[in-house]
Amino acid sequence: MKVKLDATDRKILEILQTDSNITNAQLAQEIGLSPAPTLERVKKLENSGVIKSYHAVIDMATVGLGVSTFVMVSLKGHNKENIAKFINAIQKVDEVVECHHVTGQADFILKIVAPDIPAYQNLMLEKMTNIEVVDNMHSTVILSTFKDSKVVPLP
Numbered sequence: 001m002k003v004k005l006d007a008t009d010r011k012i013l014e015i016l017q018t019d020s021n022i023t024n025a026q027l028a029q030e031i032g033l034s035p036a037p038t039l040e041r042v043k044k045l046e047n048s049g050v051i052k053s054y055h056a057v058i059d060m061a062t063v064g065l066g067v068s069t070f071v072m073v074s075l076k077g078h079n080k081e082n083i084a085k086f087i088n089a090i091q092k093v094d095e096v097v098e099c100h101h102v103t104g105q106a107d108f109i110l111k112i113v114a115p116d117i118p119a120y121q122n123l124m125l126e127k128m129t130n131i132e133v134v135d136n137m138h139s140t141v142i143l144s145t146f147k148d149s150k151v152v153p154l155p
Contacts, residue, residue: 003048008033010154012041013050017151020054057150065113067120068142071128072106074135082133083107089131095123106138 005013011031015022022030028038045051060068075082083101086108090099098111114120128137 001049003045003050005050005154009041009045009050012038012045013154014151016042016051060113064115066116067114068145069112069114069120070140070142071110071112072138072140073108073110074105074137075107075133076135077133078107085133086131089133093123093127095127 008031012027015027015030024035024039024042027042028035031038033041042051060066073086075086087099090096090108090110095112095114096110097113098109100109101107102109112120112123114123124137124139128134
């Protein structure tokens, strides 16, 4: 369901996307409203599902996750049953931080993080290849990232 956003809602979302730690008083000052209606607008955006959650962005290398990959996965058959089985299995693999159902040469694209290449290899051999509906996988190691924005352009 599409939610209609006015200029104030868009300004709130732009600010929260870049600094979700901002206090309600600071946010109210930046958008030119008093704190009570500002909080009411934020709650409305949360309750309507426009704001899904708030997260800390972690520096993966600093916490020991030195390898990131994109893995293109093709299933043995592209049907509802196999898709459901794959999604259920992938939900249990913590190293998979993103899973996208796509069109094209693969059925899914995953983003996987691991401490190092041996850990990544172990993950692929011990967990990923044991998902019964997987036909084949192609991995691409991410060498460096130049843009990883969490800010979406609002219409």
